[in-house]
Amino acid sequence: MENFRNIGVMGREGNGVVETLRRLLVLLEGRNVTTVLDESLSPLLPDHGLRVCPRKMIGEICDLIIVVGGDGSLLGAARSLTRQSAPVLGVNRGRLGFLTDISPGEIESQIGAVLDGHYVTEKRFLLDVEVMRDGARIGRGDALNDVVLNSGTSGHMMEFELFVDGEFVYRQRSDGLIVSTPTGSTAYSLSAGGPIMHPRLDAIVIVPMFPHTLSSRPIVIGGNSEVKMVVCASNVVNPPVTCDGQVKITTQPGDAIYVRKKPHKLKLIHPLGHSFYASCRDKLGWGGHMPIEPSDD
Structure with missing residues (x-):
């Protein structure tokens, strides 16, 4: 140590x-x-x-x-x-x-x-986001939890296209999209209906925010995947992109937002006895009782 x-x-x-x-x-x-x-x-x-x-x-x-x-x-x-x-x-x-x-x-x-x-160490990856306009970068940021594209105005949906590793996934009308790390899966992503992911997973979850179609569901992809969101020309608003709810970049129709894993990881230290599942029981109100072992009688 x-x-x-x-x-x-x-x-x-x-x-x-x-x-x-x-x-x-x-x-x-x-x-x-x-x-x-x-x-x-x-x-x-x-x-x-x-x-x-x-x-x-x-x-x-x-x-x-x-x-x-x-x-x-x-x-x-x-x-x-x-x-x-x-x-x-x-x-x-x-x-x-x-x-x-x-x-x-x-x-x-x-x-x-x-x-x-007396401690344990674990590594958490972060996300890097770039906003491109006409081939030039107009903003960038880092996120440990999530990158969020949203309409920026209450009661207004936005329209965007989603690509993963260059492959078209869908065109969607919704309040926006959350791109989350496993660390962020217990934060905003969870509130939007996303899955809880163990911090050791090398994965990214894409969670739609109040989509206009009931068939839209969260998608879990590989941690090394590149996510691209394109703001459609039909939008009448300038949707913001936020990183961990703190860094804000304003986009406009036609902009492309790229999200990738950062090469550098955060090293977190925990006291001995730390448990992700115990944290979930405590913070999320899960039942805390151990299961009763069946009797041999």
Whole structure:
């Protein structure tokens, strides 16, 4: 197991975040490690006395990044750390917390155990999106959860064509389309009726949003596939493309949106005993009881 010596702390302002940050910094101060603070957090902690670093550089000088906040905070951190190899550990100050799986009350025990070398690592792939207009790229973004093309206006459908690996799939009228990673399958994709995918799957799911035909269903494709969406000329709106609900690119009729797997993966760290299925039971309200074994009598 890697011995973490330089630890970056990231996050964003929110309910209880400052209190949790202070508790985390007290723990790190007693562990003989060098702590580097994301510059966006510095104003929340006056007189902290720590080294401050821009978000785009923090992954280059640290060998572990701890993110305090909800899954949205970790999504933002993941997009800024895609080209750096530092693994990421999440402390949950949000609601669901599929990615940030350490609760504030477990900081001393769980993060202490991670620093002692007791953890597991898993890799999650991200998506790269490019928007092309007349052969020129007019926008791009990264997504750990999903890339979404939608009409951008309530009550208005949009029309687009879908291609996978250059092969025409369908022309559709709907509120839009979600292209999701396995990580994002428990997020917006799930709300739209998409399947839950185990994080280790090398697959992408394409989920239509309120399609005009009842026969349209989610499609699961290979993780190395290229997805292309073309905004049809019949549209009277300029549909936006969003990455993890945060990065927004406005398209216009005739634009092509390409979605591909990124070559760089995010390394997530979990405490020992982490279970994807336990997270589903907890976060999604699945029945938590173990099945009763049949009797031998």
